[in-house]
Amino acid sequence: MNLTLLLAIWASPFIRPQPGSWRDPDEAANYTCTRLSLEEAERARPGAVRPRGPRGDLYDRDVMLCQERILPLGLRLDGDEAVLSSLESRVTELAGAARGYRPDLLGATWLVEVFYPSPAVSAKISFAAKNALMAEGLRVSDRAPTLAAGDVQVITRMPPEDAYPTACRRYADNGSLRAGEVLLAVVQLDRLETTLHAGLCAAGSWTWLR
Amino acid sequence: MMSWLLGLSLAFAADPAEEAQRIELERARAQVADQVHLAAFDLIDELVYQLREEPIFAQPTPVVLAGVSVPVGLGTGMQALLENHLAGVLIANPEANLQLVHCPQCTAVVVRSSAKGTVVSRGVDDPALLAELGVEAGRHALFIDVEAEGAFLVLRARLTELSPSLPIVWSHTLSSSTSSPALLRDSTALKSAEEARAEYLNLLNGQGSVVIPARVSVRTYALPEGDNAGTAPPPFIWLQAGVELSPTVARRWTSGMTLGYALIPEAYQGLMAQARLSRLVSGQARSLTHPDLYLFGGLSLSTVWGPATASFRNQALTLDEILTDTALDEPRATFGALQLGAEVRLGNRVGFGVFLETMPQFKTSRNFGRYATLGPVEAHAFGAEVALCF
Numbered sequence: 310m311n312l313t314l315l316l317a318i319w320a321s322p323f324i325r326p327q328p329g330s331w332r333d334p335d336e337a338a339n340y341t342c343t344r345l346s347l348e349e350a351e352r353a354r355p356g357a358v359r360p361r362g363p364r365g366d367l368y369d370r371d372v373m374l375c376q377e378r379i380l381p382l383g384l385r386l387d388g389d390e391a392v393l394s395s396l397e398s399r400v401t402e403l404a405g406a407a408r409g410y411r412p413d414l415l416g417a418t419w420l421v422e423v424f425y426p427s428p429a430v431s432a433k434i435s436f437a438a439k440n441a442l443m444a445e446g447l448r449v450s451d452r453a454p455t456l457a458a459g460d461v462q463v464i465t466r467m468p469p470e471d472a473y474p475t476a477c478r479r480y481a482d483n484g485s486l487r488a489g490e491v492l493l494a495v496v497q498l499d500r501l502e503t504t505l506h507a508g509l510c511a512a513g514s515w516t517w518l519r
Numbered sequence: 520m521m522s523w524l525l526g527l528s529l530a531f532a533a534d535p536a537e538e539a540q541r542i543e544l545e546r547a548r549a550q551v552a553d554q555v556h557l558a559a560f561d562l563i564d565e566l567v568y569q570l571r572e573e574p575i576f577a578q579p580t581p582v583v584l585a586g587v588s589v590p591v592g593l594g595t596g597m598q599a600l601l602e603n604h605l606a607g608v609l610i611a612n613p614e615a616n617l618q619l620v621h622c623p624q625c626t627a628v629v630v631r632s633s634a635k636g637t638v639v640s641r642g643v644d645d646p647a648l649l650a651e652l653g654v655e656a657g658r659h660a661l662f663i664d665v666e667a668e669g670a671f672l673v674l675r676a677r678l679t680e681l682s683p684s685l686p687i688v689w690s691h692t693l694s695s696s697t698s699s700p701a702l703l704r705d706s707t708a709l710k711s712a713e714e715a716r717a718e719y720l721n722l723l724n725g726q727g728s729v730v731i732p733a734r735v736s737v738r739t740y741a742l743p744e745g746d747n748a749g750t751a752p753p754p755f756i757w758l759q760a761g762v763e764l765s766p767t768v769a770r771r772w773t774s775g776m777t778l779g780y781a782l783i784p785e786a787y788q789g790l791m792a793q794a795r796l797s798r799l800v801s802g803q804a805r806s807l808t809h810p811d812l813y814l815f816g817g818l819s820l821s822t823v824w825g826p827a828t829a830s831f832r833n834q835a836l837t838l839d840e841i842l843t844d845t846a847l848d849e850p851r852a853t854f855g856a857l858q859l860g861a862e863v864r865l866g867n868r869v870g871f872g873v874f875l876e877t878m879p880q881f882k883t884s885r886n887f888g889r890y891a892t893l894g895p896v897e898a899h900a901f902g903a904e905v906a907l908c909f
Contacts, residue, residue, distance in 0.1 A: 376670035
C-alpha cells in the first residue's frame with residue numbers, strides 16, 4: 310500500500326496540464342494547442358521533450374504544444390481581438406489575392422487605405438498590409454490619397470456599395486491617385502462582422518476583391 | 520439647491536463596480552506589458568542583428584524614428600521602453616548603417632493651407648512641407664509596430680524614403696511566441712537567434728531533467744509532556760541518495776525518490792524509502808541567477824533497529840522493557856511518515872530544507888510529543904537537511 314502511494318507521488322508531475330476536464334474553460338480559451346509528432350516537438354521545443362530512445366519507445370508518444378495568448382481574452386474589444394489575433398494570415402491572404410487578381414498592375418505603385426472603426430487597429434492593419442504587399446514583391450508607397458471636405462460629406466452619406474466606387478472616382482479626378490498607382494482598400498463593412506473586405510481602385514475604377 | 524448639487528455630483532461619480540473593473544483591467548494590462556517587453560526587446564535585437572548582417576544602405580544614413588506602436592490595449596509606457604531600447608541597440612551597432620537623427624518637424628503635426636485647401640498631417644506624411652521647413656532631403660523614416668497576435672508577438676518594420684512619393688524602400692516582419700524564452704542578448708554583442716538558442720541549450724543541457732540528490736538530514740522528535748510521559752527517540756541522522764525528475768527544464772514540478780541509511784554504532788541503524796513531490800513557488804521557472812524556493816510534501820517508509828529505537832512504540836517504556844530490549848532481542852520498528860516542508864535551492868546544485876513530519880502510527884504513543892498541530896495532524900518530528908545535487 311505504502312509503495313503504491315510512493316509511486317503515485319513520484320509519478321504525479323507527469324500528468325500534464327492541458328485544456329480539458331482538468332482546466333477551467335475560461336483559462337483554456339487563452340491557450341492555442343497543436344498536436345505535434347515527437348520529432349516536430351523536439352525541433353519546436355528542444356530540451357523540453359524527452360527524445361525517442363535509440364531502440365524506440367515502449368509506447369507511442371506525441372506532444373500537445375499549448376501556447377498561451379499574449380493578451381488574455383477580455384483586455385481588448387472582442388471584434389478587435391478577432392481581427393488582430395489573425396492579422397498576419399489575413400493580410401497575407403489579401404495581398405496574395407490582390408496580386409493575383411490584377412497581374413497587369415504588378416508594375417504599379419500600391420497604396421493602402423484602411424476603413425475600420427478604431428484608428429489604432431486601422432493603423433495596425435495598414436502597417437501589416439503594406440508589409441504583406443512588399444513581401445509579394447510589389448512596389449508600395451506610404452502615401453495616402455485624399456478627398457476634399459465636400460467629397461467626404463457626400464460620400465459618408467452613401468451606402469457602402471456606392472460610397473467606395475464614388476470615392477475611387479474622386480481620387481482619380483482630384484489627382485490624388487495618379488496614373489500608375491493602385492489603391493488597396495481594406496474595409497470592415499459591418500461593425501458586427503470580423504471579416505475584412507478588400508477592394509482595388511485603379512484609374513478611377515473600383516473592384517471588390519472579396 | 521444642495522440636493523440638486525448632491526444629485527449632480529452623484530450622477531457624475533463613477534460607478535464603483537465600473538471603476539473597480541477599470542482598475543483591474545489596467546492592472547492586468549500592466550502585468551502583460553511587463554511580461555511582454557522582454558520578448559519585444561528580443562525582436563528588436565533580432566531586427567538590428569539582421570540589419571547589421573545585411574545593411575540596407577552601404578553608407579551610414581540618417582533615419583528618423585517616425586513611430587513605434589505597441590500592442591493595442593497596452594500603454595504608452597511600453598512604447599517609451601521600446602523606443603529607448605531600439606535607439607540604444609542601433610547606437611551600439613553602427614554597422615547597421617542607420618543613424619538615428621532628431622527631427623521634431625518630422626514627427627510633429629503640421630498644417631498646410633493653400634488654394635487647394637487645408638491639410639493637417641504629420642511631417643513624415645508631407646515631405647514637400649518638410650523641405651519648406653528646412654529638413655534636408657534624402658532622409659528616411661523608420662516605423663516599428665509590435666502587435667500581439669494570439670500566442671505570437673509580431674514585430675513589423677518599414678523604412679520609407681521622405682520624398683514626395685513616399686516609397687517604402689524596405690520592410691520586414693518578425694515574430695516570436697509566448698513559448699519562446701527571452702534570449703536576453705547583450706546589445707553590444709548581438710548574436711543570431713540560432714547562436715543565442717545554442718548557448719541557451721548548452722546552459723540547459725548542463726542541468727538536465729534528471730538530478731541525483733545526496734542528502735544529509737537530521738530529525739528530532741518532540742518530547743512528550745504530562746503524566747505517564749514516555750521517552751522520546753534520540754535525533755536521527757540520515758544519509759539519503761536517489762533520483763529526482765522533472766518533466767520540463769523549468770523544474771516547476773519535481774518528484775524524487777530516495778533511499779536512506781542511518782547508523783550510530785551501538786545506538787541504532789535504519790533504512791528508509793522516501794518519495795517527495797516539490798512545487799516551485801518563487802517563480803514560473805527555475806532561476807539561473809537567484810535561489811529557488813520549493814514547497815514539498817512527501818511520504819516515507821522506515822525501518823529502524825537498535826537499542827535506541829525502543830521508543831518507536833505506542834506504550835511508554837518501562838525499565839524492564841529497556842533492560843529486556845538491550846539484553847536480549849533488539850527492538851525494531853517499521854513505520855510510515857508524512858512530510859511537509861520547504862527547500863531553498865541554489866543553482867539547483869545545493870539545497871537547504873526544513874520540514875515537519877507526522878507518523879500516524881504513533882499518534883497515541885506516549886513517547887512522542889508534538890511540535891505543531893494542524894487540525895487532526897500532529898507534527899511529531901522536525902527536521903533539517905542539506906542536499907547536494909549532481
